[in-house]
Amino acid sequence: MMATARERLVVIGGDAGGMAAAAQARRLRPDLEIVAFERGTRTSYAACGIPFFVGGEIDSLDRLVARTPEEFRERNDIEVHLRHDVTAIDVGGRTIEVCDLESAATRTVGFDQLVIGTGARPLRPPLPGIDGPGIYGVQTLDDAQRLVGVAETSRCEDVVVVGGGYIGLEMAEAFCHRGAKVTVLDAAPQVMRTLDADMAELVVASMRSRDIDVRTGVVITGFEPGSVLTDEGPVPADIVVLGMGVTPNSEIAGDAGLELGVRNAIRVDRRQRTSIEGVWAAGDCCESFHRVTGAPTHIALGTVANRQARVAGINLAGGYATFPGVLGSAVTKICTTEVGRTGLTEWEATAAGFDTVVGKVTSSTRAGYYPGAEQLVVKLVAERGSGRLLGGQIVGGASAAKRIDTVATALWAGMRVDELVDLDLSYAPPFSPVWEAVALAARQAARG
Amino acid sequence: MMATARERLVVIGGDAGGMAAAAQARRLRPDLEIVAFERGTRTSYAACGIPFFVGGEIDSLDRLVARTPEEFRERNDIEVHLRHDVTAIDVGGRTIEVCDLESAATRTVGFDQLVIGTGARPLRPPLPGIDGPGIYGVQTLDDAQRLVGVAETSRCEDVVVVGGGYIGLEMAEAFCHRGAKVTVLDAAPQVMRTLDADMAELVVASMRSRDIDVRTGVVITGFEPGSVLTDEGPVPADIVVLGMGVTPNSEIAGDAGLELGVRNAIRVDRRQRTSIEGVWAAGDCCESFHRVTGAPTHIALGTVANRQARVAGINLAGGYATFPGVLGSAVTKICTTEVGRTGLTEWEATAAGFDTVVGKVTSSTRAGYYPGAEQLVVKLVAERGSGRLLGGQIVGGASAAKRIDTVATALWAGMRVDELVDLDLSYAPPFSPVWEAVALAARQAARG
Numbered sequence: 001m002m003a004t005a006r007e008r009l010v011v012i013g014g015d016a017g018g019m020a021a022a023a024q025a026r027r028l029r030p031d032l033e034i035v036a037f038e039r040g041t042r043t044s045y046a047a048c049g050i051p052f053f054v055g056g057e058i059d060s061l062d063r064l065v066a067r068t069p070e071e072f073r074e075r076n077d078i079e080v081h082l083r084h085d086v087t088a089i090d091v092g093g094r095t096i097e098v099c100d101l102e103s104a105a106t107r108t109v110g111f112d113q114l115v116i117g118t119g120a121r122p123l124r125p126p127l128p129g130i131d132g133p134g135i136y137g138v139q140t141l142d143d144a145q146r147l148v149g150v151a152e153t154s155r156c157e158d159v160v161v162v163g164g165g166y167i168g169l170e171m172a173e174a175f176c177h178r179g180a181k182v183t184v185l186d187a188a189p190q191v192m193r194t195l196d197a198d199m200a201e202l203v204v205a206s207m208r209s210r211d212i213d214v215r216t217g218v219v220i221t222g223f224e225p226g227s228v229l230t231d232e233g234p235v236p237a238d239i240v241v242l243g244m245g246v247t248p249n250s251e252i253a254g255d256a257g258l259e260l261g262v263r264n265a266i267r268v269d270r271r272q273r274t275s276i277e278g279v280w281a282a283g284d285c286c287e288s289f290h291r292v293t294g295a296p297t298h299i300a301l302g303t304v305a306n307r308q309a310r311v312a313g314i315n316l317a318g319g320y321a322t323f324p325g326v327l328g329s330a331v332t333k334i335c336t337t338e339v340g341r342t343g344l345t346e347w348e349a350t351a352a353g354f355d356t357v358v359g360k361v362t363s364s365t366r367a368g369y370y371p372g373a374e375q376l377v378v379k380l381v382a383e384r385g386s387g388r389l390l391g392g393q394i395v396g397g398a399s400a401a402k403r404i405d406t407v408a409t410a411l412w413a414g415m416r417v418d419e420l421v422d423l424d425l426s427y428a429p430p431f432s433p434v435w436e437a438v439a440l441a442a443r444q445a446a447r448g
Numbered sequence: 449m450m451a452t453a454r455e456r457l458v459v460i461g462g463d464a465g466g467m468a469a470a471a472q473a474r475r476l477r478p479d480l481e482i483v484a485f486e487r488g489t490r491t492s493y494a495a496c497g498i499p500f501f502v503g504g505e506i507d508s509l510d511r512l513v514a515r516t517p518e519e520f521r522e523r524n525d526i527e528v529h530l531r532h533d534v535t536a537i538d539v540g541g542r543t544i545e546v547c548d549l550e551s552a553a554t555r556t557v558g559f560d561q562l563v564i565g566t567g568a569r570p571l572r573p574p575l576p577g578i579d580g581p582g583i584y585g586v587q588t589l590d591d592a593q594r595l596v597g598v599a600e601t602s603r604c605e606d607v608v609v610v611g612g613g614y615i616g617l618e619m620a621e622a623f624c625h626r627g628a629k630v631t632v633l634d635a636a637p638q639v640m641r642t643l644d645a646d647m648a649e650l651v652v653a654s655m656r657s658r659d660i661d662v663r664t665g666v667v668i669t670g671f672e673p674g675s676v677l678t679d680e681g682p683v684p685a686d687i688v689v690l691g692m693g694v695t696p697n698s699e700i701a702g703d704a705g706l707e708l709g710v711r712n713a714i715r716v717d718r719r720q721r722t723s724i725e726g727v728w729a730a731g732d733c734c735e736s737f738h739r740v741t742g743a744p745t746h747i748a749l750g751t752v753a754n755r756q757a758r759v760a761g762i763n764l765a766g767g768y769a770t771f772p773g774v775l776g777s778a779v780t781k782i783c784t785t786e787v788g789r790t791g792l793t794e795w796e797a798t799a800a801g802f803d804t805v806v807g808k809v810t811s812s813t814r815a816g817y818y819p820g821a822e823q824l825v826v827k828l829v830a831e832r833g834s835g836r837l838l839g840g841q842i843v844g845g846a847s848a849a850k851r852i853d854t855v856a857t858a859l860w861a862g863m864r865v866d867e868l869v870d871l872d873l874s875y876a877p878p879f880s881p882v883w884e885a886v887a888l889a890a891r892q893a894a895r896g
Contacts, residue, residue, distance in 0.1 A: 016882075049817060049877045063817035291872070302882050303875045311870075324870050331874040340874055369497060369511035399847060402880070405873045406853040412871050413861030422759075422772050423860050424739070425853045426779040426788055427751045429497045432850070434464075434750050 006033040010111035014038025016305040017283020018117025024313025037084040050144040055174030089256035120246035120284035129223035137242040160237035164191025168243025183213040202395040206337035261287040265298040270322040272312035282308035291325035329408040331401040340404030343391025355384040359445030363437035367429035376400045378441040387416040418446040454481040458559035462486025464753040465731020466565025472761025485532040498592040503622030537704035568694035568732035577671035585690040608685035612639025616691025631661040650843040654785035709735040713746040718770040720760035730756035739773035777856040779849040788852030791839025803832040807893030811885035815877035824848045826889040835864040866894040
């Protein structure tokens with residue numbers, strides 16, 4: 001009797017998109033052979049923890065690793081090869097080409113099913129000098145290690161962050177924590193374009209109170225050793241951090257003939273299937289769709305990657321699951337200010353064609369009389385006429401931001417703002433005023 | 449030309465139920481004459497802040513007053529008479545009888561419409577000695593003032609709290625804060641019957657770690673000066689605080705012929721109408737209905753009072769609003785442990801006839817690697833088969849409890865637990881692990 005070959009699942013990328021799919025598939029299919037290839041030196045790490053490592057709140061990068069290759073082998077029977085770069089996919093021949101970065105040897109590995117979880121990388125626009133020394137995009141733990149190594153061993157007085165998105169602002173705070181003089185440069189008229197300008201302004205005020213220099217509408221023209229060149233003159237910079245967004249690592253998928261979509265992200269359907277049978281994608285490398293607009297979108301967030309991976313894993317194992325879309329829910333903490341957002345901002349809603357009404361209130365994180373109460377601003381956006389909730393934003397002190405989950409849940413369920421007004425939310429003086437700010441904002445929006 | 453008499457709204461009770469209704473009515477009907485009578489010495493106070501005054505976190509009771517009689521007069525054109533006790537309602541003659549407690553003079557006041565917001569009072573079961581000295585039920589700010597006066601001027605080493613509900617446990621913590629040796633006695637087999645026993649046990653463990661003696665299954669047989677008598681022997685008590693629940697102040701309503709319902713609470717319909725035309729009720733004195741079971745219920749919470757009052761105010765002013773029911777959402781903080789709950793517990797669901805599945809997970813308030821991460825236990829209860837969410841409970845460290853609002857919102861919207869799994873909740877390391885505990889519990893419940 002001849003041994004029959006086991007069905008083989010190959011995974012490209014050792015972080016959430018690929019590995020969570022693989023782990024999910026393993027739970028349903030103990031019989032699968034699962035082999036994963038990761039270009040870097042670590043698996044399943046929390047990239048979102050990097051700013052806190054740079055800022056010194058977390059002392060070891062190893063703590064950001066959720067599961068090591070050894071753990072994947074022992075607990076999940078998944079073979080992970082680190083420092084292995086997958087350079088090509090042959091969808092017809094059902095093989096990939098993989099290069100061992102240590103030996104530079106290349107080999108071909110066959111697959112029955114394939115999960116692409118190649119992630120994304122920081123955007124590096126083709127500006128003069130952008131590939132010079134001292135200019136860092138931070139995506140992997142190796143990037144973080146390198147950056148902190150430089151910060152610790154060389155002059156790090158002036159730090160310039162280019163781009164005012166989440167990662168940019170979190171990195172700005174991290175270097176502020178380290179005692180550097182930090183400047184944030186953004187070409188747009190506002191930072192945090194995932195918020196409306198009026199809400200982003202609250203975040204900027206908090207940063208400025210911490211002596212972070214935030215400059216908007218500044219065009220970067222290039223980089224020189226020791227400075228960032230702008231249309232307003234050079235800005236001194238011992239270290240430059242790029243926070244201009246990310247672009248999907250979809251080149252090998254595109255070269256293999258897989259359909260790409262928004263921002264060159266790999267196109268997937270609701271089951272995380274790519275355009276090629278038996279080839280799946282999950283995480284920052286692939287598209288998603290927005291639950292409010294219905295439009296395809298690309299959102300590089302760990303939560304989305306994990307959820308997509310779970311769906312991919314169930315489906316490739318023969319089960320059935322669909323990805324229900326994203327709201328772009330996110331929280332962050334910049335200095336002492338917390339920020340939460342979900343769904344569409346006012347400008348996004350307008351751009352998507354919605355006529356909007358807005359409810360915006362300034363309230364308090366606790367009962368006004370309770371010690372430690374801090375300001376909390378909530379803005380809700382709804383469709384004019386129908387009152388359908390479209391999105392929400394929160395900026396405030398400690399414990400403010402996570403209230404966005406209430407808005408996200410209401411949005412997920414398709415609720416109208418008038419339904420939010422009477423919602424039975426919890427209350428006690430240490431946690432909120434008797435009317436939650438979210439309900440007050442809903443009431444204002446419901447008045448139209 | 450003769451002056452026409454203005455339509456007169458009379459309000460009985462100067463706290464949330466009555467005054468929020470009056471303020472809402474005023475916004476819609478500038479023409480109304482509004483007169484309110486309050487038996488005590490203050491209006492619109494936050495009774496839920498009392499334990500924090502007793503515990504010393506809040507230094508003045510005046511801070512608990514949201515709006516004074518002067519403010520009601522100036523801002524809302526509402527005339528409030530303090531220390532005026534309404535002793536009877538004549539629904540046929542459209543009058544009330546009111547006694548000025550200072551002069552003991554009684555007069556009759558006519559009304560066109562009437563709002564009853566008489567609240568509730570602590571239960572005092574007819575046990576020997578219960579009306580003796582040193583035994584306090586705490587409902588009004590005057591009660592709180594008296595209690596703290598006693599605690600400050602006489603021996604207050606041994607404090608016994610009778611009854612382990614929210615108020616009882618909050619008062620236990622408050623006296624623990626003051627340095628007293630505190631014992632909680634509850635006749636039931638568990639404290640916090642708004643939680644399931646397994647969840648309440650976590651709260652008790654936290655209290656015991658703070659040297660609060662929590663004893664369940666103890667039958668109180670009476671009170672003597674200096675001790676509480678129980679079936680397990682006497683317990684030393686310089687001060688006794690009653691936390692055995694509350695009973696609606698519905699006597700004058702009942703005497704006037706208004707229909708009463710659950711626990712003698714005044715029966716109201718969805719518009720907060722009592723059984724008599726033009727007579728409304730809101731707050732702790734009246735019934736509500738449970739959104740999950742549909743059954744009438746009596747929940748004495750400030751959030752419910754304010755929401756009912758808003759509905760009553762709109763309707764009596766000629767508008768249209770319906771009260772959408774309660775989930776029993778609540779949060780509290782006992783020592784360092786936060787507690788949140790909404791909807792039905794497992795035992796409540798079973799009692800209501802539901803066949804249930806449960807998801808229960810132990811997770812973390814922040815990413816495991818982020819400093820300050822604390823334990824968080826989430827329990828979700830769903831209907832077997834349909835997977836419909838029925839309720840949730842959370843017990844954990846700092847920032848744990850308010851997550852219950854996510855569950856409350858999902859419950860409000862009628863979501864199933866499998867829909868909760870993929871919900872796009874916000875994430876960042878200082879705020880939660882990448883999978884929120886609520887989503888993990890939902891996943892477990894969805895497996896059924």
